[in-house]
Amino acid sequence: MKTINTFLNEPNKFLIIAGPCALESEDQMRYILNETGNTNVFRAGIFKMRTNPNSFQGLGVKGQQIIKDLKKEFDFEFVTEITDPRQIEMLDEVVDMYQIGSRNMYNYDLLKELNSLNKPVLLKRAFSATVNEWLNAAEYMPQLGEEKIILCERGIRTFETSTRNTLDLNSVIYLKQTTNFKVLVDPSHASGIKSMIEPLSLAAIACGADGLLVETHPNPSEALSDKEQQINCTDFRELKNKLSLYSKIANKEII
Numbered sequence: 001m002k003t004i005n006t007f008l009n010e011p012n013k014f015l016i017i018a019g020p021c022a023l024e025s026e027d028q029m030r031y032i033l034n035e036t037g038n039t040n041v042f043r044a045g046i047f048k049m050r051t052n053p054n055s056f057q058g059l060g061v062k063g064q065q066i067i068k069d070l071k072k073e074f075d076f077e078f079v080t081e082i083t084d085p086r087q088i089e090m091l092d093e094v095v096d097m098y099q100i101g102s103r104n105m106y107n108y109d110l111l112k113e114l115n116s117l118n119k120p121v122l123l124k125r126a127f128s129a130t131v132n133e134w135l136n137a138a139e140y141m142p143q144l145g146e147e148k149i150i151l152c153e154r155g156i157r158t159f160e161t162s163t164r165n166t167l168d169l170n171s172v173i174y175l176k177q178t179t180n181f182k183v184l185v186d187p188s189h190a191s192g193i194k195s196m197i198e199p200l201s202l203a204a205i206a207c208g209a210d211g212l213l214v215e216t217h218p219n220p221s222e223a224l225s226d227k228e229q230q231i232n233c234t235d236f237r238e239l240k241n242k243l244s245l246y247s248k249i250a251n252k253e254i255i
């Protein structure tokens with residue numbers, strides 16, 4: 001069984017998704033695929049929702065072709081954000097799980113489209129959404145439900161400005177205690193600071209999270225987006241080693 005399906009169907013798995021904020025080139029992605037040791041599920045933004053319209057917007061169609069080619073060479077599953085239903089035709093060929101980004105959690109027409117596709121969806125929390133609003137967004141995809149929707153806590157906007165967002169680990173504990181959803185944590189967007197990725201990841205597994213989404217880049221200082229929060233592949237492998245110690249205490253198997 002493929003990793004995402006295993007994760008959704010078997011208990012006590014801890015899914016780690018790695019990859020760059022944005023897909024920038026085939027070489028970049030090939031390096032990530034080669035250097036992240038025993039990782040099966042990868043992320044990379046093909047369509048980027050940037051706050052500033054002049055920032056890098058992603059490779060679009062060219063990015064889809066890169067993933068299509070790499071899938072012939074490597075055995076991996078791919079997660080990417082969809083920002084518009086018109087992208088489905090192109091993305092469906094390469095996507096194993098759709099990501100709904102924070103800025104689109106309230107885009108109910110987009111959610112309804114994904115509901116009919118029957119592929120797993122990674123639903124990120126809007127940065128100002130209550131847990132209840134987040135769960136309501138999931139309800140727009142009743143055919144997927146708790147079996148095929150994975151929630152992703154990525155930090156919320158608070159009065160605090162020393163970090164990009166504030167990781168709301170309360171939400172992870174709350175959701176694990178009151179729902180059957182799998183819950184991932186994205187420490188990268190939650191903090192915006194690479195030195196905080198490891199401690200937040202360890203905190204996440206201690207709070208019962210089912211996995212992580214970690215932005216990983218061959219050379220973060222040259223990334224076209226989110227350079228401050230991406231870790232390199234050496235640091236990623238080290239993070240995985242650390243997590244494997246904690247996963248024993250949490251009774252989870254890293255996949």
Ligand code: PEP
Nearest residue numbers: 045101102103124154189
């Ligand atoms: C992302 O994961 O690529 C991303 C843009 O995150 P968010 O939607 O949480 O800001």
Ligand code: MN
Nearest residue numbers: 021215225226
């Ligand atoms: Mn990013």
